[in-house]
Amino acid sequence: MTPVPGRPVRGSRSGRPIMALLDLLGRRWCLRVLWELREAPGSFRSLQSRCDEVSPSVLNTRLAELRAARLLEVSEEGYRLTAEGRALGERLLQLSSWAEGWAVGLESAQAPAAGAEPGAVRRRRSPLKAGPANGG
Amino acid sequence: MTPVPGRPVRGSRSGRPIMALLDLLGRRWCLRVLWELREAPGSFRSLQSRCDEVSPSVLNTRLAELRAARLLEVSEEGYRLTAEGRALGERLLQLSSWAEGWAVGLESAQAPAAGAEPGAVRRRRSPLKAGPANGG
DNA sequence: CTCCATTGCTACTGAAAACGTAGCGCAACG
DNA sequence: CGTTGCGCTACGTTTTCAGTAGCAATGGAG
Structure with missing residues (x-):
């Protein structure tokens, strides 16, 4: 089931656009x-290959969902992003530049923070300062 | 296993930062x-509640991964984003504004593109125009 | 001080999603 | 016509997620 704004989606009962998108x-x-379609349209097998040989069944499911959400359309070249999809893709580009900085920061930290590292949230009986009201 | 840049991750053999992030x-x-931490830090149960009662086991796994990736840290308020995590969160904000436009576009289209709609990529024997060389 | 409510998870099971493979049917090339 | 390559589909297996119960630590109330 493709999450779309306006309908309940996983993580949201209200169907808020951002919630549908996050889902x-x-x-x-x-x-x-x-990400791959942001660079260039492609056929089914081309996409499969560019996504490190993702299984065809999952790829097909994802393509159908993206199409149902109107982020993707079928063309002579195979699959390509819609105008909306391209706009979203541009925002993904900004994640890439962020990620480069992230990688540098991780390298200087030498290793991912170990799971065994002390520092889990202490148990407490009183609630910590409340976050904002429930979104959704 | 937390995906981090520099190591092979799902979807990439080279461990490129953007690939680790997408994973x-x-x-x-x-x-x-x-998204929720972008708005405000929170305790475990607060986050669980703000994420529409996500199961504690998955939330715990996600928190550990985000922490291993240094996007999140433990504080007196519970869990909060690191500086890197906040920078990423700002970019997520841009997805929200995009999503509002998306929702409008979908409404005027009246329904998500039906899966049963004709238009699947036609079978062909010759490859369509090739996309770019494999990323990853 | 004791009792007990609340917290941060963990253990465990079943359901759902993803993975991986084989192969069908169609298109088109030789 | 036979063969090759394409876009998926079917199906069984594995992994991840969903959901629940509950433990141990904390600390507020009496």
Whole structure:
């Protein structure tokens, strides 16, 4: 089921646009497909190959969802982003530049923060300062 | 296993930063947790509640991964984004504004593109125009 | 001081999603 | 016509997520 704004989606009962988007983008391979299509349209097998041989069944499911969400359309070249999809893709580009800085920061830290590192949130009986009211 | 730049991650053999990021963000609930933390820090149960009662086991896994990636840290208020994490969160904000436009576009289209709609990529024996060389 | 409510998770099971493979049917090339 | 390559689909297996119960630590109330 493709998450779209206005309908309840995983993570939201209200169907807020950003919630629908987070749900869709949070599916395995979705961001990667968008990323690849941002660079160039492609056929099914081309996309499969560019996504490191993702399984055809999952790729097909993701393509159908992206199409249902009108981020992607079928053309003579195979699959390409719609205008909306391209606009989204431009915003993904900014993630790339962020990621370069991230990688540098991780390198200087030498390793990912170890899971065994002390520092888990202490148990407490009183609630910590409340966050904002529930979104959704 | 937390995807980090420099190591092979799902979707990439080279460990390119953007690939590690796409892998991490493409996990269920990851974007949503980042989105909620962008707004305000929170305790475990607060985050759980703000993420529409996500299961504690998955939330715990996601928090650990985000922490290993140094996007999140433990503080007196519970969990909060690191400086890097906040920078990423700002970029997520831009997705929100995009999503508002998306929702409008979908409304005027009246329904998500039906899966049963004709227009799947036609079979062909010759490859379509090739996309770029494999990324990853 | 004791009791007990609340917290941060963990353990565990079943459901859903992803993975991986084989192969069908169509298109088109030789 | 036979063969090759394409876009998927079907199906079984593995992994991840969803959901629940509950433990141990914390600390507020009496």
